[in-house]
Amino acid sequence: MSTAFELPVITAAPPAPAMTRARYEELARKIKLLSWLSLVWMTIEGAVALGAGTAANSIALIGFGLDSVIEGVASVVIIWRFTGSRTFSEAAEQRSQTLVAWQFFLLAPYVAFESLHGLLTGERPDVSRLGIGLAIGSVVLMPLLAIAKQRLAEQVGSPATRGEGRQNMLCAYLAGALLVGLLGNALLGAWWLDPTVGLLIAFVAVREGRDAMRGEGCGCCASPLEALAPPEEDSCAEACCR
Template sequence: MDATRQQDLKKARTLQIWNVIYDVIEVVVSLIAGFASNSSALIGWGLDSTIEVISAATLGWRLHGEIKGIDKEKVKKRKKITLYVIAASFTLVCIFITYDSVTKLINQETATWSTMGLIILLVSLVVNPILIYFKRKYGKKLDSPAMLADAKDTFICLYQTVVVLIGLLLVNQFGWWMADPIAALLIVPYALKEGWEAFSKARNINLNETVK
């Protein structure tokens, strides 16, 4: 392995470590705020952050293996596992968000204002674009579909952040109780699409193919 790739791998691994640390904070704060305010959107957003923790940690494991010099077949296997983990995580969170949001629409449950939720959403608006930029940068440098998929996961979180923030403000300013579960449901189609793409890429990695 050349020195430049080794250096890029280490930088990418460090990025994933910071990603995990921030996302753990995001998960804890958003879920506490979401359950306290009965907000489907905040809970769904927190669960997507849980996916980011899982995918970032799994991707870090894959990068660490290459840094340590495991053979190419094992690197390919870790890439495949990473993409499958991302795909499965997307599917699970979509199922939960759909169930939670539809239930609240049927029962006409209203979310309350959450200052804690607002603060973590605003922080995320600053942090996530930075993470996306560097994930794409190193994903392209390392020719890593898993890292590029992880960047898309973070983009979904950014998209969610805007949607959830709008929903939170509509509930508070106009009393539109439906805005919260609808904001959560808007997350689902995009997340399903990205989950399917990650699954397709994982399926197309042939572990029996000779690595050049």
């Protein structure tokens, strides 16, 4: 039995065979709306986490803020993906999938280095009540966004949207881990929890980036775009289902 930490995969009923352009456009608008909501939240979350983390010298909180910035970029990518003629473009979907996957890899090196530095030097972060409040908010909000995006991704056959949803679910887990670290430091003086959580952030980010790059679980072989997109578009199977 595998004991590896895995993010839950949100599944939905497969899209109806008679998916129409109008239905696809409706789902695309919902995806864009969710991505705009994510972008607004991530902007606030990132600014607060980076500010509070710097003030408290908290590696985990700073890493969480960087994760928010990266997730915000992923939201911008999805908004771009479902704007204008790109809505029905397989090429745009494939580019977006790659861009979203690389967001995971941008986070890991900095957080891993700073976490190891903190563990080796014993540098202790200050208590951050603002960070604790932010983590609680993310634990509540992020799963809702993640579930909604992954279900929509299944319906439109979009691995890029699925990747963004998995980033949101990752954010929820990391917020929970961050909360444990911040409370452990505040209540028990367990300063080592902060850099340990930072290492967890780095590890999970690398693995999720790898899975997103491979398109694992994307389901894009059943993408409605194969029927709706112009015939000159490249087949999704060549990019995702190899």
